[in-house]
Amino acid sequence: MRAMLEQLIALVGRGPVAMARVVDTTGPGPRETGAAMIVTADGEVFGSLSGGCVEAAVVESARQVLATGNAVTDRFGYSDGDGLAVGLTCGGEIEVFVEPVPKERLAVLTALQARIAAGDPVALATRLDTSAEWQLIRPGTADAWHGVDRDARALLDAGRSGIVGADECEADSSPRPRVFVHVFATPARMILAGANDFVRALSRTGRQLGYRVTVVDARETFATAARFPSAHEVVVDWPHRYLRTEHEAGRIDGRTVVCVLTHDTKFDVPMIAAALSIDDIAFVGALGSRRTHAERTERLRAAGVTESRLARLKSPLGLDLNAHTPDETAISIAAQILAERGGGSARPLERLNGPIHR
Structure with missing residues (x-):
């Protein structure tokens, strides 16, 4: 996503787009966590998630996301290269989160771009549900966010992206949402x-x-x-x-x-x-x-x-x-x-x- 951020901001400025990101991987895979692809309302596609083996299915999900305004999750596993099923021939598994990115999110995107340009570590936390809520995570802050802010900052401190949450928060027994923490920082x-x-x-x-x-x-x-x-x-x-x-x-x-x-x-x-x-x-x-x-x-x-x-x-x-x-x-x-x-x-x-x- 880092390499496509400037392009994403320009495209969102012209109208809503759908963004697909690899949020989890298991085994060998063509792209790392955080790899992104953008699909516009006009059907233009930018970026790649798998070198071609699942792109068509993700583009179709992106069209649905743009039509409904609700984010979706796609999971792809192994598929025989001679078979008809959509999947990865490399033997790995990937989870792809596809979400709408409307103009209202330009402020977050530009703030993210500014921190990356300044060399400051930052993470974009995204709820992996239909709302796809965003939150910028910065080191040294104590802003509470759905009970996952501490775990998100730990990933930011380590310099690696990952998924947190999906269990109970003991403080109030409320469920913690499953959240993808997309880290923009060098690893520790x-x-x-x-x-x-x-x-x-x-x-x-x-x-x-x-x-x-x-x-x-x-x-x-x-x-x-x-x-x-x-x-x-x-x-x-x-x-x-x-x-x-x-x-x-x-x-x-x-x-x-x-x-x-x-x-x-x-x-x-x-x-x-x-x-x-x-x-x-x-x-x-x-x-x-x-x-x-x-x-x-x-x-x-x-x-x-x-x-x-x-x-x-x-x-x-x-x-x-x-x-x-x-x-x-x-x-x-x-x-x-x-x-x-x-x-x-x-x-x-x-x-x-x-x-x-x-």
């Missing part, structure tokens, strides 16, 4: 120092959570893309040097997570010291036993790291899940990151009172 970063099985497992988990994952290690033999297929990038460099370069280039922000999993003093002490020296980093953690943590802390002090900065270090890293395998350890680390960044207690919900969605 997860930088993993090391090149071992724990890094491989955490890179998978981090990517599933929507992070842009970077694995960095100075050993060229171990730091290869083939060994870390879930990472967005694998960098051969000394971790602390890479982190400082990224910070100087302005590619580190208040959402960045750094986890040191090297188990090697010559790597982890400089990397932890560098990470703790950057105030913007949201989370700094280091894997290791309590003995390793104690010895490492003394080395950090000797390297000049102050007590106030040491207090930011999460080590030993992870929640107490009695984890043993790399995959289990990755879950315990990810759970701690979620709890720390979201203000959660990390306690079982059954032992807590009050709303689940706070």
